[in-house]
Amino acid sequence: MKPHLLAALKHIALIGGLREPVSIASRELGTALGISQQTASQRLLELAKEGFVIYTVLARKGQVKIAAKGVEALRREHADYKRMFELAKEIPLRGVVESGLGEGAFYMRQKGYKEQFRRKLGYEPYEGTLNLRCSGGTLANLEILRLSEGIEISEFVSGGRTYGGAKCFRAKAGGIECAIIMPLRSHYSDTIEVISRQNMRARLGLKDGDAVELIIVL
Amino acid sequence: MKPHLLAALKHIALIGGLREPVSIASRELGTALGISQQTASQRLLELAKEGFVIYTVLARKGQVKIAAKGVEALRREHADYKRMFELAKEIPLRGVVESGLGEGAFYMRQKGYKEQFRRKLGYEPYEGTLNLRCSGGTLANLEILRLSEGIEISEFVSGGRTYGGAKCFRAKAGGIECAIIMPLRSHYSDTIEVISRQNMRARLGLKDGDAVELIIVL
DNA sequence: ATTACTAAAATACGAGTAG
DNA sequence: TCTACTCGTATTTTAGTAA
Numbered sequence: 001m002k003p004h005l006l007a008a009l010k011h012i013a014l015i016g017g018l019r020e021p022v023s024i025a026s027r028e029l030g031t032a033l034g035i036s037q038q039t040a041s042q043r044l045l046e047l048a049k050e051g052f053v054i055y056t057v058l059a060r061k062g063q064v065k066i067a068a069k070g071v072e073a074l075r076r077e078h079a080d081y082k083r084m085f086e087l088a089k090e091i092p093l094r095g096v097v098e099s100g101l102g103e104g105a106f107y108m109r110q111k112g113y114k115e116q117f118r119r120k121l122g123y124e125p126y127e128g129t130l131n132l133r134c135s136g137g138t139l140a141n142l143e144i145l146r147l148s149e150g151i152e153i154s155e156f157v158s159g160g161r162t163y164g165g166a167k168c169f170r171a172k173a174g175g176i177e178c179a180i181i182m183p184l185r186s187h188y189s190d191t192i193e194v195i196s197r198q199n200m201r202a203r204l205g206l207k208d209g210d211a212v213e214l215i216i217v218l
Numbered sequence: 219m220k221p222h223l224l225a226a227l228k229h230i231a232l233i234g235g236l237r238e239p240v241s242i243a244s245r246e247l248g249t250a251l252g253i254s255q256q257t258a259s260q261r262l263l264e265l266a267k268e269g270f271v272i273y274t275v276l277a278r279k280g281q282v283k284i285a286a287k288g289v290e291a292l293r294r295e296h297a298d299y300k301r302m303f304e305l306a307k308e309i310p311l312r313g314v315v316e317s318g319l320g321e322g323a324f325y326m327r328q329k330g331y332k333e334q335f336r337r338k339l340g341y342e343p344y345e346g347t348l349n350l351r352c353s354g355g356t357l358a359n360l361e362i363l364r365l366s367e368g369i370e371i372s373e374f375v376s377g378g379r380t381y382g383g384a385k386c387f388r389a390k391a392g393g394i395e396c397a398i399i400m401p402l403r404s405h406y407s408d409t410i411e412v413i414s415r416q417n418m419r420a421r422l423g424l425k426d427g428d429a430v431e432l433i434i435v436l
Numbered sequence: 437a438t439t440a441c442t443a444a445a446a447t448a449c450g451a452g453t454a455g
Numbered sequence: 456t457c458t459a460c461t462c463g464t465a466t467t468t469t470a471g472t473a474a
Binding site: 003004006007010013014018074075077078080081082083084085086136137139140 | 221222224225228231232236292293295296298299300301302303304354355357358
């Protein structure tokens with residue numbers, strides 16, 4: 001994302017464009033950014049064209065709301081600054097239990113993955129994943145992980161199908177050693193998959209909607 | 219700060235320039251930012267000229283370290299993103315007790331301030347301040363306060379001298395109601411002054427070097 | 437009041453290149 | 456190799472202005 005677009009996007013976020021459509025005059029935006037009304041107007045159009053915001057002008061007043069792509073870009077920035085100033089060996093993540101669609105278990109059954117987990121994690125995980133949906137401040141920490149290296153799980157081919165690569169991070173939740181796994185090729189997601197030697201759901205007595213805190217150990 | 223300069227500064231921070239001088243080739247920086255070697259070189263020169271970094275080229279290799287002004291700019295950004303995603307009514311601050319130079323008490327004795335505190339805070343504070351030096355992640359929260367409104371304390375003139383304006387935020391520390399006070403006209407500082415109805419140092423049995431956590435209530 | 441077009445002015449960029 | 460200069464060009468910005 002181009003720096004000057006980011007600056008405009010950031011300003012829109014700060015006046016509330018993340019939550020709801022805000023009305024902003026191009027002159028106002030211009031003044032805030034130290035640019036002319038004309039340029040500010042252009043910035044809004046550009047942001048909209050690139051899909052960062054939804055921009056409509058109603059009754060001669062611009063209304064702007066940050067789109068998913070814009071939120072993602074801002075979260076990336078947030079994660080960068082967090083990493084810069086709050087770098088730590090332990091990263092907390094909070095999330096809420098969600099039922100998956102069972103595909104987690106399907107992947108965990110594949111030999112190609114099982115083998116790698118045993119070698120790289122030191123154990124063969126239970127055949128099922130715990131899905132956690134994160135929100136709020138925790139999402140920025142997720143973003144830090146996305147930018148970190150982690151333990152590499154390579155892609156492999158089996159039965160004419162390619163199973164994609166992923167990366168793992170060791171973690172602890174409720175005293176249980178576990179790991180989270182992130183697919184390498186995937187778009188933004190606010191849910192993480194937790195694997196462990198044991199069935200975490202049963203072990204911790206979790207049901208959908210329960211909050212779980214886990215600590216990633218880098 | 220101009221957006222394109224910020225982008226370069228941020229990249230330098232992410233490769234460790236906050237902590238120590240890092241060696242970076244202009245081509246490298248250029249590739250990372252999607253600009254040419256020439257432009258990247260110019261960015262470094264510009265950052266140095268504006269005082270954001272200390273830049274020296276030794277044996278044909280650029281060495282760059284982020285200067286105080288650069289750190290400040292980055293912290294501002296960090297605070298913006300924090301505010302955007304982690305906005306809360308309660309902001310935690312952690313700091314370590316430091317002895318002041320007694321000027322805090324001098325100011326607290328001035329009628330012009332005392333009067334305003336009584337009116338706007340609801341009590342007349344103890345004539346002395348508790349100084350806390352903040353560090354780490356807490357500094358970003360301090361920055362949030364710097365950008366927030368707070369309770370305004372106006373400047374006034376007395377005895378031919380002008381006493382500057384300030385802003386206050388209500389807070390709680392160790393169960394005691396207190397407030398932090400920030401001068402309006404002042405440069406970046408990592409220490410805050412806490413005032414309260416009581417002598418907090420005595421009341422909480424604090425001595426230099428003790429850690430204190432307080433919660434700002436916006 | 438607005439937004440946003442066009443065209444001119446200002447600025448930023450990178451190729452070439454010296455040190 | 457490296458940095459960083461000059462300079463022609465491309466891009467960006469803004470003034471003027473229409474809608």
